[in-house]
Amino acid sequence: MLHKTINKSEFRKLVDLLMENEEVIAPKQIGSDIKGKAIHQYLPVSTFDEIDLDYEITQYSAKTYFLPYCENLSTCTFDDDDWTQNISYRLQPRILLGLHACDINALLKLDKVMTRDSFPSPYYVSRRKNTFIVGIDHEPCEGGFCQAVGADVVTHGFDLFLTDLGDRYFVAINSDRGFNVLSRVRIKNITQADTKAYLEARQALAPVFETPYMHNLPNLLDIEFESPVWEKWGAKCLSCGSCAMVCPTCYCYGVGERISMDCSSSYKEKQLYSCNLLDFASVSGGHNFRAKKETRLKYRYYHQHRGFSETYEEPLCVGCNRCGRVCLAGINPPEIIKDLQLEGIR
């Protein structure tokens, strides 16, 4: 990987240039919570000043720009008793600015599911390849446990990655298009002083919060499948599905069809779903394979920390704890995992 430095004023010029040409999505403050803490979201921006690169975490993850909550998979146009199916994929480039390591790692995990092995998704591939990603290092965020799941450092999956060195950014360049874009403004070769400053900056960004003890978690989940821990947490769960909506890696979905008002066409529509919703595994005839809410909650953890590990040797979770923050019932991974660990040695 190539490394350069760029002055913050030059970086601003670069973003202005990008905004002139393409849609730019970046962290933007949309309000503040009851304690006065800023709430951020990844949203389209039209001026540099709308962007807040010092954000702690966004409420929703960036997955919606790759797996939209609602997506048209195909359209059928009716003609008497015949029909024609039409499919289109994303063609427009887009810039996603200011992603943290956890969110880029989340995309790398989604890449494994959506671009490899069985039935790669052209919908996802077209969005992924049309998105220019600029990542940025950040102060550790409260409640996050990215380090425990190895998602606090990222080595690929982006075009450019920034580390703040005060008056300038240390830039990792991971693609030729990243290099080309960067060549539009003034950049400098790195000096020994830059490298030293970078390493010191990284040191200062090491997580300071207590993180859950994840050792042997995949096996623990298997052994504790019938654990009362699930009943305890399941009893709190409202089965609302908010956790999956904000999660950067939850990708399960449902497909439905709609007919246009004039009955001339129909749409096959994909909607992101949540394994916590009541009808997730119900089948026609009335049987529900996961009728209990604790079963559904358990399966979300089982998929994230055991199922995905079995296939890809790593958990699906990136430790951002967005699900824990958004949960109305106070359900969060660090506490559930701690409970399971304690249950195991009881």
Added chain:
Amino acid sequence: MTTLLHPYDVTQESDMQSPLDFNRRSRLKHVDRTFKAEIINIISLTEMEKLFQVRIMDDYYRSKFSYLPGQFVMLELPGFGEIPISISSSSSNKGFIELCIRKMGSVTTMLHKARRGAKVGIRGPFGTHFPMEKMHGHNVLLIAGGLGLAPLRAPIFNVIENRSNFNQVDILYGTKSPKNMLFNYQYEEWNRIADINLQVIVEHGADSWTGPVGMITSLLDDVTILPDDTFAIICGPPIMFKFVCERLTDDGIPMHRMFVSLERRMHCGMGKCCRCNIGSTYTCIDGPVFDYWTVMNLKEAI
């Protein structure tokens, strides 16, 4: 001013431009493109079930469409929805496929209203298959309960068409009552084949019924089972194949030589939507055909 970022067109990838083939699952394809197919015949089976003979309209794709016994397709009724349906016909049949469908949900209810000539969409084939070639030179027990005869018909055809590859062949079928029996017009044909033993049983008899009454496991009492030399394929509701598999385990057949077909809710057939997920296993990719040992190890599979 030159372009900063070049648009990427996924349709220009060479894999996307070569013909659609769901058997090449690792290739980047138009996975949501459906083969338009015509319903060429509708055969009434019972009050609840109809057999749909469906023919892919495009000559090229019809000649290329190939599947193995036990696989399924995603059947789309544009405007109403898409459902997973196991293929019920012989895999050597190149002209059309047969889908046995119970009137149950919204899509199947509409399908039951469809008439000959209606055009539906087919994606697939998807999933694993019964390993028929492994069974060559051995005895085969084919056991179905209720609607389970629909997926079991594909391996039955395979066995009949390649009869000399198998030793003793027994087909056992059980339903709730005589009026629920599927494909009863075919029993005589199968029974007339020398060397194939077909037994049918009902849980609740009727005045017209002269055959045996009881649970499907009781049919096994009259079958000679050589545990070291027998494979079994069991299709039916989980409670049925659980009892049958336990009985066959008692008879000494190893669990890895018993095959079952699982059913789950599915929205994609491609290991993406997670709806058919059991623990860490996708029924659509790793199944629907599993050996019984694998099923025993899946959490909450039965």
